Amino acid sequence: MPGFELIGQEERDALNALMDEGGVFFAHGFDAKRKHFHVRELEADFCAYLGCDDALCVSSGTAAIKVALKAIGVGHGDEVITQGFNFIADFEAIIDCGATPVVAGSDDTLNMDPAQLEALITDKTKAILPVHMLGVPARLNEIMAIAKRHNIPVVEDACEAVGAKYNGQFAGTLGQAGVFSFDYGKAITTGEGGLVILNDADIAVKARQYHDHGHINLPGIGRGLDRAGMVGFNYRMSELNAVVGKVQLKKLAFITEQSGKRYAALDQQITAPAFKKRAIPTEATPAYDTYIVEVGDAQIREHAIQLLGDMGFGTKNLPDAMNWHCSVYWDHMGFDTRTPAQLATLALLERQIAIPVTLGKSVADFAALGQALNGLSV
Numbered sequence: 001m002p003g004f005e006l007i008g009q010e011e012r013d014a015l016n017a018l019m020d021e022g023g024v025f026f027a028h029g030f031d032a033k034r035k036h037f038h039v040r041e042l043e044a045d046f047c048a049y050l051g052c053d054d055a056l057c058v059s060s061g062t063a064a065i066k067v068a069l070k071a072i073g074v075g076h077g078d079e080v081i082t083q084g085f086n087f088i089a090d091f092e093a094i095i096d097c098g099a100t101p102v103v104a105g106s107d108d109t110l111n112m113d114p115a116q117l118e119a120l121i122t123d124k125t126k127a128i129l130p131v132h133m134l135g136v137p138a139r140l141n142e143i144m145a146i147a148k149r150h151n152i153p154v155v156e157d158a159c160e161a162v163g164a165k166y167n168g169q170f171a172g173t174l175g176q177a178g179v180f181s182f183d184y185g186k187a188i189t190t191g192e193g194g195l196v197i198l199n200d201a202d203i204a205v206k207a208r209q210y211h212d213h214g215h216i217n218l219p220g221i222g223r224g225l226d227r228a229g230m231v232g233f234n235y236r237m238s239e240l241n242a243v244v245g246k247v248q249l250k251k252l253a254f255i256t257e258q259s260g261k262r263y264a265a266l267d268q269q270i271t272a273p274a275f276k277k278r279a280i281p282t283e284a285t286p287a288y289d290t291y292i293v294e295v296g297d298a299q300i301r302e303h304a305i306q307l308l309g310d311m312g313f314g315t316k317n318l319p320d321a322m323n324w325h326c327s328v329y330w331d332h333m334g335f336d337t338r339t340p341a342q343l344a345t346l347a348l349l350e351r352q353i354a355i356p357v358t359l360g361k362s363v364a365d366f367a368a369l370g371q372a373l374n375g376l377s378v
């Protein structure tokens with residue numbers, strides 16, 4: 001979330017520099033008119049920051065999921081297993097590929113419950129798509145072990161967990177592919193934008209082709225005479241987004257660190273038994289951009305939501321955008337939305353409050369919020 005809070009002179013200078021150096025907004029060609037290939041440079045910057053070998057910038061997080069699934073070969077008749085606490089984009093991408101979403105329920109991390117995963121695998125399962133919701137990684141060791149046993153690729157949706165870690169590695173870099181979003185509400189923003197992290201050479205080739213009308217980009221041949229390797233689409237990122245992304249990426253370590261301080265201040269104050277904290281896998285370090293707490297008592301919960309509004313924090317997704325984050329609400333999509341796992345996820349989510357960790361409030365503000373929330377139950 002805080003990326004947009006830090007947009008300033010650096011982003012403005014980067015955009016002006018792009019204009020001054022030739023104003024090429026397209027990621028390919030126009031070599032004589034340009035000094036940089038900013039989209040390609042942003043990919044290299046991400047690989048250096050994340051410690052991964054390959055990444056592809058695309059036009060959104062939604063596009064990133066679709067590109068990853070298409071590159072894996074997800075198509076008509078296939079199934080993709082994902083989770084009920086999610087964002088609608090994951091289901092849209094699966095359905096847009098012609099496949100069917102199969103929905104696992106949530107564990108105490110609120111993410112995909114590995115204990116429910118294996119029973120959902122069929123001979124149609126083409127990919128597993130765990131989602132690191134609101135900054136906390138799913139239990140990836142368990143999920144990846146099951147996936148490996150069945151030889152099914154894992155696409156990590158880390159759109160809401162940019163900067164989080166698992167087993168000491170950045171979330172999004174552990175599966176065969178991982179995806180980030182840089183929309184305006186994410187940890188860092190390019191306005192709209194996304195990244196596909198690529199850990200498999202075949203998936204990488206297909207992802208590059210699919211996001212760019214199938215272009216093979218044969219070396220030494222202009223794009224006009226190039227050939228298509230597959231039926232593709234246009235999910236390219238523009239240079240405008242990339243120059244902003246290069247600046248925002250430089251702020252990510254600061255954002256994660258500062259968010260962590262605020263998150264810790266809030267967490268320390270919340271001790272009353274009325275508040276049940278979200279489980280964080282021992283292997284995980286969150287991105288810290290959202291603090292989720294379960295409040296089972298309806299009255300305390302109502303007061304807590306009121307207090308968050310009064311103190312100028314508000315809530316984030318739970319409960320204010322529940323319809324976009326729980327699969328039970330997506331019966332326009334043509335899959336069974338009312339399985340016991342999804343209904344259980346709904347019941348779990350209805351008890352949660354998600355608090356945005358914003359850099360516009362100080363560490364002391366978050367401590368004061370924690371105290372005030374805690375005070376509601378005594």
Ligand SMILES: Cc1ncc(COP(=O)(O)O)c(C=O)c1O
Pocket residue numbers: 060061062063086087089090131133157159160181182183192193194
């Ligand atoms: C978990 C998750 N996946 C995917 C997306 C889609 O990203 P975008 O908005 O960049 O298309 C989002 C965006 O909110 C998200 O939260």
